[in-house]
Every structure is written in structure tokens, then in C-alpha cells.
């Protein structure tokens with residue numbers, strides 16, 4: 261596998277950011293995370309962006325960022341935010357950018373991993389379980405459509421998930 265990017269997609273808490281960092285080290289690739297880049301570019305937190313400007317504004321920032329990375333990103337592991345593949349135009353760009361790996365996680369795993377998390381505005385409400393289940397059902401077809409490779413992450417350690425990705429990519 262030479263010169264290609266690896267793009268990690270999946271729901272909040274599927275491990276895109278944690279897995280992506282380690283995977284990039286193993287491949288000797290650069291690491292980029294769309295949420296971290298948006299926070300740097302906007303000089304504020306994802307929470308603040310949602311609170312002050314709303315979700316659509318954040319989605320537009322995601323699309324703009326993806327377009328800016330599209331033609332120049334090389335030898336990079338790109339971890340995306342969980343909503344990135346919802347827009348059809350984003351899915352098309354992600355597929356053009358590299359091999360897309362969908363990190364699959366059950367609602368139970370997601371809720372366990374994110375219990376106590378305060379950084380994900382979409383789950384900061386009275387019923388995070390209902391929200392996670394509903395969004396997961398809505399988004400799973402988009403993740404599956406965009407994916408070149410699907411890796412189940414439930415009950416697996418991050419290092420083992422990285423190993424599975426390395427075996428699966430070409």
C-alpha cells in the first residue's frame with residue numbers, strides 16, 4: 261500500500277480518533293482529525309460551534325474542510341467526525357481521497373465508551389441512549405455505502421483494531 265490515504269469513518273465513540281493516531285504511527289503516515297482541525301481553524305470547541313451557530317453551520321465547516329484537503333492530502337490517516345458521511349457529496353470526496361475504513365460499534369459499546377463525555381453536543385441531552393440508537397440507525401447505511409473495509413470494534417482493544425486494519429488494507 262503506497263501513497264494512499266486511509267480515512268476512518270463511523271459513529272461517535274467508534275474509536276476513529278484513538279485508532280487513527282496509532283494507525284498513523286504504524287504506517288509512518290501523517291495524522292489528521294477533522295474535528296481537531298475545525299477546532300483549530302475556528303479557534304473554539306465543537307461544543308461552542310454547535311451552541312453559537314448550530315449543526316448546519318458545523319456541517320458546512322466539515323464540507324469546506326474536506327474540499328480543502330481533497331487534492332493535496334497524501335500518506336495520511338484522516339479521522340473524521342461521525343456525521344461526515346451523511347452528506348452524499350462528502351461520501352463521494354472521502355472515497356476519492358483514499359481507502360475508507362468503517363469502524364463499526366454497537367449502541368451499547370458507544371454509550372459505555374462515551375458515558376461521562378461532555379464534548380459531543382449531539383449526545384448532551386436527557387436521553388443519549390435514544391439519540392444514539394436513532395442516529396446510528398439513520399447513519400449506518402451511509403457508513404456502509406462509503407466503506408471499502410468494515411471493522412467490528414465491540415469488545416476489542418484499540419491495538420487489535422489497528423492490527424485488523426493493517427491486515428485489511430491493501
Ligand SMILES: Nc1ncnc2c1ncn2[C@@H]1O[C@H](COP(=O)(O)OP(=O)(O)O)[C@@H](O)[C@H]1O
Pocket residue numbers: 270271272273274275276277278279339373374413416417418421
Ligand atoms: N476499542 C475501544 N475499546 C475501549 N474504549 C475505546 C475503544 N475505542 C475508543 N474507545 C474510547 O472511547 C472514547 C471515544 O474514542 P474516540 O477515539 O474519541 O472515538 P471517535 O473519534 O470515533 O468519536 C475514548 O475515551 C476512547 O478511549
Ligand SMILES: O=C(O)C1=C[C@@H](OP(=O)(O)O)[C@@H](O)[C@H](O)C1
Pocket residue numbers: 270271272273276277295306340341342343344379380381382
Ligand atoms: O456524529 C456527529 O455528528 C459528531 C461527531 C463528533 O466527532 P466524533 O465522531 O469523533 O465523536 C463531532 O464531529 C461532532 O460532535 C458531531
Ligand SMILES: [Mg+2]
Pocket residue numbers: 276277278293295339340341
Ligand atoms: Mg473523533
